[in-house]
Amino acid sequence: MLPADLDIARTAVRKRPGRVVLPPAQAKPIAPDVRVLILPLPDFALLPFGGFLDKLRFSADDEDYSRQRHCRWDIVGLKAGTVTSNSGVEISIQLTPQQVRWSDYDYLVVFGGRSATDTRRRARAYASLVKGAVRHGLTLLSMDNGCFLLAELGLLDGHKVALHPRHALEFEAAFPRIPIKTEQLYLFDGKRITCAGGSAAIDVAVELLVQHCGRARALKGLADMLVDEPRASRHLLKSQSAEPQVGRYVGRAIGLMRKRLASTCSVADIASSVGISRRQLDRRFLQQFEQTAQAYWQEMRLQHLRWRLLNADSSLAALADEIGVRDASYAGKLFRRRFGMSTGDFRKEAERQRVEAANASPALSRRVRQR
Secondary structure, eight states: OOHHHHHHHHHHHHOOTTOOOOOOSSOOOOOOSEEEEEEEOTTBOHHHHHHHHHHHHHHHSSTTOOOOSSEEEEEBOSSSEEEEBTTSOEEEEOBOGGGOOGGGOSEEEEEOOSSHHHHHHTHHHHHHHHHHHHHTTOEEEEETTHHHHHHHTTTTTTOOEEOOHHHHHHHHHHOTTSOEETTOSEEEETTEEEEOOTTHHHHHHHHHHHHHHOHHHHHTTTTTTTOOSOOOTTOOOTTTSOOGGGOHHHHHHHHHHHHTTTOOOOHHHHHHHHTSOHHHHHHHHHHHHSSOHHHHHHHHHHHHHHHHHHHOOOOHHHHHHHTTOSOHHHHHHHHHHHHSSOHHHHHHHHHHHHHHHHHHOHHHHHHHHHO
């Protein structure tokens, strides 16, 4: 039995019904193995934040006392008070930049905001804090679209980036010289670590803890978190691989369509890449989705355009390039035909709904003012 399993077993024995388990009254102070400063940007996502932090918490102490012994962390923000997540939940800021003693930390972890565009806009405001961490030798770890802030500050030059596929086209357009790895959940590259976000935050936390605390302590608590095992960096997500019910040809074609969203290649090229003719591919798409491969791919592109209109202020021409349409006016016509309004009206309506929602919620209202 591993030491981590022994910790769980001992805790289970002590936690009998009606009995309260208390941590030792006098625990001998120890130097933590890893020290983390956490920077959540406004509108950060709770899933990666909670997953990363809870993994630190389980590994930080013996049994389940939640003391910061083997790991230590603090939450930093530009000013005292709270920072609001994208779901409206607020957390308290423990330190401002003026209160940070850099020698107390090994890592600065940046959790990105609601959109990559918002995160890039905040680069100037956070430049002093993040560059201060670099000057003092801290390793930077970006979560989700936090890499956009680091790249905007020039702190990812010469490094590779693990990135969620949804952000790949936008990142490539903004920072064409920085290599992107959408097939990796996380990537350790010297003094820079990047993570695609979501539940992969748990996996990158485990890998970080393995390097500082050993494998047994790094794995501690995964059973409590109902996590079977940590995933490797190159773990293939079933949600992104071909679905069994669509068949291997259609599944591979859909994967290529996602990968070549910005390409001007044709459906015939896709069919050739998967080893069948255009007519055979269309027949399979009609059987599965009652639409041709071309219609399926166009819908995929228009849904991407819709999402980007909601989450970025880039020009229509720039967004059209992301979906392989070189004529912005034609992209606008396709959008109007599909969604019944122009791209400009769509953005205005989305902003109106966002303001209405903010006015109905105090927390959301604060988020709008922060922007």
